[in-house]
Amino acid sequence: MLIAVIAGCEIGFWVVLLAGLVARYPLRMRRTGAALLLGVPLVDVVLLAATLVDLRNGATAGTGHGLAAVYLGYSVAFGHSMMRWADQRFAHRFAGGPPPPPKPKYGAARVRYEWREWGKALLATAIACAVLLGMIALVGDAHRTEALAGWPARLGAVLAIWSLWPITTTLWPPRPKKTAAPRP
Template identity: 40%
Template sequence: MQLVAWAIVCCEILFWVFIVAGLIVRYGFRREKLGFRLMAMSPVIDIVLLVLTVFDLSRGSTATIAHGLAAIYIGVSLAFGKQMIAWADGMYRRFILREQVSRERISKARKERNGFYRHVLAFLIGGALLGAMILWLGDAKQTESLLRTLQLWGLVLVIDGVISMSYTVFPARSK
């Protein structure tokens, strides 16, 4: 497996290690600021992944799907990171601390729209990174897989948009 593919796996593991460590420090040791700092390391992990991706491409590597996935990972991490941390926080409080965690009551349609808007943000961030890599390398043959990754992600975004907005157009019936 390539350097960038391993980097993505390592970054995903590190993301959750920092989140869990932050939660343990925050609630187990009552060190809220340190816990927050540990959880705030996720953007640093994204920067490390970006540097590794650029380094690999600058060595003359032909861009692969792994390079495209690195851009997608960064976009998703930045767009959904806060939401994933809040989810992990709620799960920790609920299952480890046995607290009653109130859940925000929002309609399915609103939840789906919000998820789609985050997906659009992830696409804009990741797409900008993919576009920058394509322009930086400047070789259509070397960056062909990056362009295909962007096109496939665009198709996934359109499908997600149709499904997400269908809940607004055709709301679920009340029970």
């Protein structure tokens, strides 16, 4: 059941975001669009509430509860940048705004970009682990929360793998390809 709530929240995130952007740009209803966009984080609150109610009602924590914590962490850490990404594209397409800036391709700017994204993943992992620990403390029964105990290690492994990208970008930053000189 909780997996369905997670899927519904993911769909809800994008529906509320899209509704806010449509109201803001094509419909030119700035206040309504802003109100809808402010409602996007409420989707996370719904998921947190559903997870906590499920656990408080005596459910044994399972994969769905762990996924809910991970979803919350990543939604909080990456949600603002995802909303900004969508807003820039909508503003460009429907309101004559400037084209969205591309992510940097080369040099120090690319290295900073990769580390910033990894920093968001670190924040997401920290939030997810805090939620997991909160769920374990809330239930107070190690047997009922046994499935949650392995999630921090999984998240740490994902973060370690993710860190390979900014590390390699730092050591070997991408450079523009050299073009061959035109032949005389």
